[in-house]
Amino acid sequence: MTREPKQDRSRVTRLRLLESTIDCLAELGWGATTVSVVAERAGVSRGATQHHFPTREDLITAALEYMFDARMEEARRESAALPTGAGRTEAVVSRLVDYYTGTLFKAALQVWTAAAADPELRARVLPLEERFGRIAHRTAVEHLGVDDKDPLTHRLVQATLDLARGLGLADVLNDDSRRRSEIVRQWSLQLDIALAASSRA
Amino acid sequence: MTREPKQDRSRVTRLRLLESTIDCLAELGWGATTVSVVAERAGVSRGATQHHFPTREDLITAALEYMFDARMEEARRESAALPTGAGRTEAVVSRLVDYYTGTLFKAALQVWTAAAADPELRARVLPLEERFGRIAHRTAVEHLGVDDKDPLTHRLVQATLDLARGLGLADVLNDDSRRRSEIVRQWSLQLDIALAASSRA
Incomplete structure (x- = not known):
């Protein structure tokens, strides 16, 4: 009878650590995001933390995967609320860009940038980056409601x-939201026209 | 009579330090790019290094500025060789993207990412980032030969x-050049059509 609550507690502890990791990375950066800083922020003992995540790399890669999957799950749920017809493309592009300017992107940027200069870490995060890219592409295709087998459509989604x-990176040092919304509107117009031409071809 | 050679030597030493800084940042990352590592790689004594650049931040910001200005100077020289008429847009976009996948971008990415989590460094690099963005925009406008006063044109150049x-960031963990050249071609086609429509409007 005590098994369930214990598993629940363990799950909650794990989630707290994963969320704390993403916040630390985005706010304090790669260098300062140590296991002990994350554990302290999460209010979890060092021992319990190491039970869940034996190494710093385990903790960080698990946090990125968990947060990415949670975001994509959220995107799937929200997709029902996307407008149909005119305005859909801009709504999809705008949401997509929101993900790239959020905390998860800022955390991932810290990890990718550290991995650029660290072959071991790079080997560890490359499969993650590839998986994230693949799923983000598939999600964009689904939400835009286009045929990705068409090579032009495929490239237009990739360019998006x-x-x-790039818009995510432009937002790292200061709030770029005003300029960004103009770019999103403009590109969505171009994209709409190009996708329509592509589906007619 | 000894003044000239001494000034020359000093200039050469300074350049060696600046180039070594960019290489270290791109290859070893932010954390490992210390003044002593840079000085050793450049074959310059610690004392001479500190004479030129009293702090690590002085060295790093001077290196980014010097390399950026050298790249822009190179871009200006090369612009004479850009094709006119068909193919010009793709040539301009392709060159532009080359800059964002080169060593200087990879070095700057290390600094911007560190600055995201370090308010003092951020205050120092923000004016640099703004200046780089402004000059890169102006150079793209000149090379495309378009009227930046037109708001649509302005946004299209910004989006480019x-x-x-974004393509630069996608190249940080692995060689993305094959996919990238397809995106550049596609984007240049869209851009050409949109710029033509904009100049007719």
Whole structure:
């Protein structure tokens, strides 16, 4: 009878650590995000933390995966509320860009940048980056309601994700939201026209 | 009579330090790019290094500025070789994207990412980032030969720089050049059509 609550507690502890990791990375950066800083912020003992995540890399990669999956789950739930017809493309692009300017992107940027100069970490995060890229692409295709087998459509969706990544990076040092919303509106117009031309071709 | 050679030596030493800083940042990352590592790589004594650059921040910001200005000077020289008419837009976008996937971008990414979590460093690099963005925009406008006073044109050039930044980030963990050249081609086509429509409007 005591098994369930214990498992629940363990799950809650794990989640607190994962969320604390993302916040620490985004706010304090790669260097300052140590296991003990994360554990202290989460209010979890060092021992319990190491039971869940034996190494710093385990903790950080698990946090990125968990948060990414949670975001994508949220995106799937929200997709029902997307407008149909005119305005859908801008709504999809705008949401997509929101993900690239959020805490998860800022945390991931710290990890990717550290991995650029650390071959061991790079080997560990490359499969993550590839998986995130694949799922983000598939989600964008589904939400736009387009045919990704068409090569032009495929490239247009990729360019949209590249643009979103660039807008994310432009937001790292200061709030770029005003300029960004103009760019999102403009690109959504271009994208709409190009996708329509592509589906007619 | 000894003054000239001494000034020359001093200039050469300074350049060696600046280039070594960019290489260290891109290759070893922010944390490992200390004044002593840079000085050793450049073959310059610690004392001479501190004479030129009293602090690590002085060295790093001077290196970014010097390299950026050298790249822009190079871009200006190369612009004479850009094709006119068809193919010009893709040539301009392609060159632009090359800058965002080169060593200087990879070095700057290390600094911007560190600055995201360090308010003092951020205050120091924000004016640099703004200056780089402004000059990169102006250079793109000049090379495309478009009228930046037109708001649509202005946004299209901005979006192109955002895309280039996103493509730069996508190249940090692995060589993304094959996919990138397809995106550059596609984007240039869209851009050409949109710029033509904008100049006719």
